[in-house]
Amino acid sequence: MTQVDFEDVSVSFGPVAVLENLSLSISSGGFFTLLGPSGCGKSTLLRAIAGFIRPDSGTVRFGARDMTHVVPHKRNTGLVFQDYALFPHQNVFDNVAYGLRARKVNEADISAKVTTYLGRMGLSKFANRATSELSGGQRQRVALARALVIEPDVLLMDEPLSALDANLRQEMRLFLSEIQREVGVTTIFVTHDQDEALSMSDQIALMRNGQIEQLSTPHDLHHRPRTSYTAAFVGGANLLAVDVKDVQNETATCLILGSEFRVAANGCRPGEPVKLCVHHQEASLSNAGSDTINGTVTAVVFLGGQTSYQVALPTGEHLKVTQTTGFNSPQFANGATVSIDFSEQCCLVRDV
Numbered sequence: 001m002t003q004v005d006f007e008d009v010s011v012s013f014g015p016v017a018v019l020e021n022l023s024l025s026i027s028s029g030g031f032f033t034l035l036g037p038s039g040c041g042k043s044t045l046l047r048a049i050a051g052f053i054r055p056d057s058g059t060v061r062f063g064a065r066d067m068t069h070v071v072p073h074k075r076n077t078g079l080v081f082q083d084y085a086l087f088p089h090q091n092v093f094d095n096v097a098y099g100l101r102a103r104k105v106n107e108a109d110i111s112a113k114v115t116t117y118l119g120r121m122g123l124s125k126f127a128n129r130a131t132s133e134l135s136g137g138q139r140q141r142v143a144l145a146r147a148l149v150i151e152p153d154v155l156l157m158d159e160p161l162s163a164l165d166a167n168l169r170q171e172m173r174l175f176l177s178e179i180q181r182e183v184g185v186t187t188i189f190v191t192h193d194q195d196e197a198l199s200m201s202d203q204i205a206l207m208r209n210g211q212i213e214q215l216s217t218p219h220d221l222h223h224r225p226r227t228s229y230t231a232a233f234v235g236g237a238n239l240l241a242v243d244v245k246d247v248q249n250e251t252a253t254c255l256i257l258g259s260e261f262r263v264a265a266n267g268c269r270p271g272e273p274v275k276l277c278v279h280h281q282e283a284s285l286s287n288a289g290s291d292t293i294n295g296t297v298t299a300v301v302f303l304g305g306q307t308s309y310q311v312a313l314p315t316g317e318h319l320k321v322t323q324t325t326g327f328n329s330p331q332f333a334n335g336a337t338v339s340i341d342f343s344e345q346c347c348l349v350r351d352v
């Protein structure tokens with residue numbers, strides 16, 4: 001198992017700096033995700049780990065080894081891409097055997113190892129089939145078997161599930177997590193899909209313009225985003241203007257439209273530019289009353305077990321609220337005036 005470290009790594013393409021003095025430590029044996037919007041530098045970071053991109057400055061280490069100037073095929077990384085990158089006319093066995101043959105492993109060992117990995121991936125019966133005759137999910141499992149059979153120090157995956165349809169994507173998330181845990185290889189996974197990142201990772205680095213905005217467990221990234229950028233990207237939280245009166249023991253007392261609420265201070269202090277982060281389940285609606293914050297329902301989407309509302313606040317802000325729908329639970333119609341309450345689970349975030 002191998003730890004991967006970046007120390008002050010900078011990468012630019014011509015005049016455009018994509019990564020600037022980026023430092024990052026990826027612990028060994030875990031499932032680590034680089035998450036962020038298109039163009040933020042995720043693939044560039046992954047390609048610098050694989051060795052396809054040479055940093056302008058800084059150091060890339062695998063454990064104690066300095067890999068900065070090591071060519072890609074000497075890094076012992078396994079690679080899985082969105083487009084599978086398989087050889088279409090070769091059969092599944094030969095595709096998986098590719099890396100072992102390149103390493104001049106003897107055929108008896110190749111046969112044993114490939115057979116083991118095809119079994120693990122549920123692909124044994126496809127060994128002799130051309131990869132062009134497989135479904136997308138099967139192809140991606142071949143690509144994974146090919147990456148893992150060489151027993152890589154680091155497994156690198158760039159958007160490996162994006163070409164698959166929604167159901168298969170869900171299935172493959174579980175499959176990938178299970179295999180990763182079983183094999184225990186340090187895994188670095190690139191995605192722009194927050195659900196994918198939250199459901200599979202031990203650690204997530206959310207990126208923004210070539211920098212790491214927040215590195216956290218999935219739980220903390222969702223529940224304790226440090227900035228408004230993170231809160232909006234992960235979970236699409238509501239971000240409301242708020243006046244912070246006081247912070248005591250990490251609980252903030254704040255005012256919204258004259259009503260007082262207690263929420264998690266999340267490291268924020270009075271006087272800082274902050275927003276109130278309200279996930280869709282962290283506000284609740286009830287019949288309008290006096291002495292509360294009232295708003296007007298502007299959209300209702302019934303989703304079966306849940307109903308999603310959009311509510312216009314007197315400040316002009318819009319709030320998205322998801323309520324669990326039971327048989328007898330109240331439903332609010334479009335145009336209704338409703339009272340809004342905020343849970344103590346809500347937290348402040350720095351507005352940057």
Ligand SMILES: Nc1ncnc2c1ncn2[C@@H]1O[C@H](COP(=O)(O)OP(=O)(O)OP(=O)(O)O)[C@@H](O)[C@H]1O
Pocket residue numbers: 013018036037038039040041042043044045192
């Ligand atoms: N070979 C290249 N030459 C010039 N610019 C590049 C090159 N590769 C990437 N870039 C630029 O670097 C920036 C980061 O690209 P990168 O592919 O790392 O982003 P990403 O976060 O992986 O995005 P996506 O999710 O769209 O793949 C982008 O602005 C991109 O246009």
